[in-house]
Amino acid sequence: MKTIARITTVSALMLAMAASYANGTDRMVLNPNSDTELEILASADKGKRIFRQAGDMVYLNMLNLNGEKVEIKVFDSSNRILFKEVLNNERTVEKAFNFKNAYADRYTVVVRDSEGTYRESIAVR
Numbered sequence: 001m002k003t004i005a006r007i008t009t010v011s012a013l014m015l016a017m018a019a020s021y022a023n024g025t026d027r028m029v030l031n032p033n034s035d036t037e038l039e040i041l042a043s044a045d046k047g048k049r050i051f052r053q054a055g056d057m058v059y060l061n062m063l064n065l066n067g068e069k070v071e072i073k074v075f076d077s078s079n080r081i082l083f084k085e086v087l088n089n090e091r092t093v094e095k096a097f098n099f100k101n102a103y104a105d106r107y108t109v110v111v112r113d114s115e116g117t118y119r120e121s122i123a124v125r
Helices: 002-023
Strands: 026-030 038-042 051-054 057-063 070-075 081-087 092-098 105-113 116-124
Touching: 051 116, 057 105, 057 116, 070 092, 081 092
Parallel strands: none
Antiparallel strands: 026 038, 051 057, 057 092, 070 081, 070 105, 105 116
């Protein structure tokens, strides 16, 4: 009985993910408060440019003048968390992600602060 419930749950999640990709407007990622729940994030750029790409590098530079919590995650195309960091009381957030030796895939860097959620995708071939 537990196996059937697990298979049903996984199937429902896969269908939900396929539907979100088909619509093309929203992106489904893991809920930041849980490593198993999924959450749909709308495109939330809000005009704030915090990412810069140069070749296989993604640079993150963000002002956090209030010193509030900033959560950084890196996902692969299967929505697995490859990197997670939570920063508190940091006025400037600076990170560099090197994808030079990464496997061929599409990766997404997601940053969440009190003002919104921001993301950048990079395709490694």
